Amino acid sequence: MGAGDERRREGTMNNSRVRRPWRVAAAALIAGTVLLSSGCGHGDKTPSWQGGGDSQADGGTASATPSPTPTLSTVAVVTPAADAKDVVAISPIKYSSEDPENTTVTVTDAKGDEVKGVLDKDEKTWTPEKALAYGTKYTITVNGTASEGKNGSTTSAFTTMAKPSKVIRVTSFLGDGQKVGVGMPLIIKFSKSIPEKYRAEVERRMVVTATPAQTGTWGWISPTEVHYRPKVYWKANSKVFYKVSLAGVPLGSDYYGKSDLTVDLNIGRSFVMTVSNKSKQMTVKENGKVVKTIPVSLGKSATPSSSGTMIVMDKQKHTIFDTTDTDPVNGYKTPIDFAQRITWSGQFIHAAPWSEGKQGHTNVSHGCVNVSEAMGAWLFSRTLMGDPITVSGTEEKLKDGNGWTDWNISYDQFKKKSYL
Template identity: 85%
Template sequence: MNISRVRRPWRIAAAGLIAGAVLLSSGCGHGDKSPSWQGGADQAQGDGTGTDDASPSPSPTLSTVAVVSPAADATGVTAITEIKYTSEDPENTSVTVTDASGDEVKGTLDKDDKVWRPEKALAYGTKYTVTVNGTASEGKGGTASSTFTTMAKPSKIVRVTSFLGDGQKVGVGMPLIIKFSRAIPASYRDDVERRMTVTATPAQEGSWGWISPTEVHYRPKVFWKANSKVFYKVRLAGVPLGSGYYGKSDLTVDLNIARSFVMTVSNKTKQMTVKQDGKVIKTLPVSLGKASTPSSSGTMVVMEKMKHTVFDTTDTDPVNGYKTPIDFAQRITWSGQFIHAAPWSEGKQGRVNVSHGCVNVSEAMGAWLFSRTMMGDPITVSGTEEKLKQGNGWTDFNVSYSEWKKLSYLK
């Protein structure tokens, strides 16, 4: 989808960080707006022949560094502001930013674009000093400094939360889920994505996709590689998010991907095939949804596990609803489809569909599966009368990767 946007001066240019230092522009390095010239015209001395055999006077040199933005003595500056500077010799130019106490602020320097970016949001209501130093080399030197003051702490904030936490272990089909306390305007979503970075070990291609204005998921191109390490970071503290709202804080999550455990169900054969790390470890009979309440065909993941529960549909269907104790229930859709033990249908499993849309297995196989699965393990059902609706569960892998990438605002 193509979204037109107004470019904003505070926009962060990339999702990854670029190491470096800070550069500033002010004028001539002497606090004066006029050029500072060095050297002068030395009058040549005659050689006694009566001719003016003067040597050319040396070319004047101009200090070549300056702070472009924020403007000198600017106030109300956003906490994630970029420092822009000029330099004719950026490779030999350094930038430092210090706070009111004189402590240096950590940041990254892009020498190609001549931009310094803070590692994290600056403190609110604080005065900062920027100093750009150009090493004297072939006349390309000079020093420039400037000060600015950040905006007051905003009263309108957007909280960001992660469904997953540090140290968790999840299945290979688990998406990374980020939620916002307020809808993010479409014109700001590309900026948000650039500030959300995912690092997988080993490296794996992937993309963010917007599920709604308040929720964004990340999935790899294919299922996560077994036993991967995944680290993701969301840097939204101080970031403008529209209508006077700003991101409240940053967050990081460090998690683990477990072994590969993939379930495949065929309506044609009424069998489930279970593979662990690519090898078939079990084939078991199932009973799917009958014609009036078909199971969904598509790729889902285990979202919730309950060893013992009660299915109660009497609230939504007082006439035909039921209330039944269930063992080894594993939710795979929001609409109420589960993998679960169904001892009452064991004689039908592998032969005919009799469920209300769930994947029925025997009591013994229900216990066997329950002891081995975890949140994020994928299950793909095929050949039923109904296709899985996107969003009915964590359906991120139910579409091709090319379709998934269309949900991103980074083009």
């Protein structure tokens, strides 16, 4: 359902420490930088010059060869080492400088084209905007300020690693241009489990930008799935952009991220449903104002509805509920109108004309939120995927993971699912 993949454009709200003014534009990306070793330590460790004359056959003293005067510079490339091979394609370049504020770093490919990147003058690093091409030679030029006896520039070259054969795909449940409810979590999935030691770095490389700004966090649902939710419901009619930058990123056991992705989506109006088992009524608020009160029938004692906050995950105007596969004796096969799934275990909001006489008075369903045919149609015409519904007062509590249960726990509890 709207799954994104690597065909999306290449590109939470990370809290970065305060930088000087000239670093503000780079802060969001640098917060997600992978500070990896360059993977480039294969050079000869012996000195580049080994002075000393040849021994004389007659035992005479060897003539001394003067040591060449080294070329001094106020800047230097620290990593990758000069002419390093197999450098990880997303590695930052580390340099030294006697005058960081007046130092620039340029990286060019084999054609001489400049590569886009972000310069962090505090950390003295340059990080590529996206993963470099595999198996490609690049040249680094660092220009600083010359001083007496020292020049102000240096160059160095390195070659990136070959294209990896073991990759992990990243996909987004949501796609560009979708409009979702205020309770919609951002859902990212991986084609292979991400080892725990790499999850914090993965989170740093998943940047969420909301307009207007809103506080939120990622939380791991499983080794292959991570969700993002704001502290409170999304602000109505806001815009959300998120970027996952994992192309070329090491993810353990010789696996690397296959690609980057970006998603632009819209949050709709606030539409919040609250159901009380005590009153057998659903209260519907739109943008904070009560717009409808609807009689309901919830699950009977043998098949109670879950108490907790759930999210509309799927909508089907007409469908058939078939439980005969799991319960051949007591199962049923029933046509259903205006079904809106809220749990994986099979709880829905839906029209139930057969229970209209019980709605508002008695619970007779198999765990679903029964409403009348008219109210089922009314709700169905107004809800979005991602709209929240909270049920209270039933015999059973909503189990974690039985649906998109991100809102069924407090924000502080959800933050504990993060590895940052």
